[in-house]
Amino acid sequence: FGFAYLGGFQYWLQVNMFRKMFVGMDKVAEMPLSKKLVDPSALSVIAKQIAFDIAIHMPFMYFPTFYCVKELVQGPPGGNVVVDGLSKYKENWVVDQTAMVKVWLPADVVFFSGPLWLRLPLRHVVSFGWTAYVSFLRGA
Numbered sequence: 001f002g003f004a005y006l007g008g009f010q011y012w013l014q015v016n017m018f019r020k021m022f023v024g025m026d027k028v029a030e031m032p033l034s035k036k037l038v039d040p041s042a043l044s045v046i047a048k049q050i051a052f053d054i055a056i057h058m059p060f061m062y063f064p065t066f067y068c069v070k071e072l073v074q075g076p077p078g079g080n081v082v083v084d085g086l087s088k089y090k091e092n093w094v095v096d097q098t099a100m101v102k103v104w105l106p107a108d109v110v111f112f113s114g115p116l117w118l119r120l121p122l123r124h125v126v127s128f129g130w131t132a133y134v135s136f137l138r139g140a
Contacts, residue, residue, distance in 0.1 A: 005065060010127075011120060013057065014049075022048050029116035036113060049112040050105070058100050064089050066134065092138070099137075103130055 018025050028042045036042040068085035075084055089096075107126045111119050 005062070005069075007124075010123065013061075014053075014119065014123070015116070018049060018052075021052070025049070026116060029114070029119070033113060046109075046112045050108040053108050053112075054101060054105055058104060059097055063096055063100075066131075067092075070135075070138065088138070095137075096134070099133075103133075 022045050024045050028045045067089040071081045071085035
């Protein structure tokens with residue numbers, strides 16, 4: 001899960017697709033932090049990336065994928081991976097989303113405010129701990 005999702009999908013999403021979705025992302029990422037903090041358009045680009053990650057990516061891409069992969073690996077033989085995974089995703093929605101916001105909101109502020117070259121290495125470090133936490137919490 002970690003290699004394919006964190007190493008592949010997140011790069012595609014947060015570098016390739018974000019460049020298309022959030023025009024000016026590269027320019028903002030190259031700006032010194034002192035300039036970002038006083039530039040309304042830079043703050044807007046950063047805020048939009050954070051909002052997308054917290055409100056769309058994590059709840060509707062990451063978590064369903066996590067639970068379906070978990071069912072594939074640990075579920076009963078012959079079980080319906082998608083139905084069972086999404087059922088657990090739904091059961092754990094409130095706890096998962098609350099924990100996600102507590103971890104990823106402050107992390108995203110740092111990631112999306114920093115240089116682009118540092119975004120994914122930092123994200124991978126936090127993701128490693130996050131995935132371990134969620135796996136432990138969900139009995140993996």
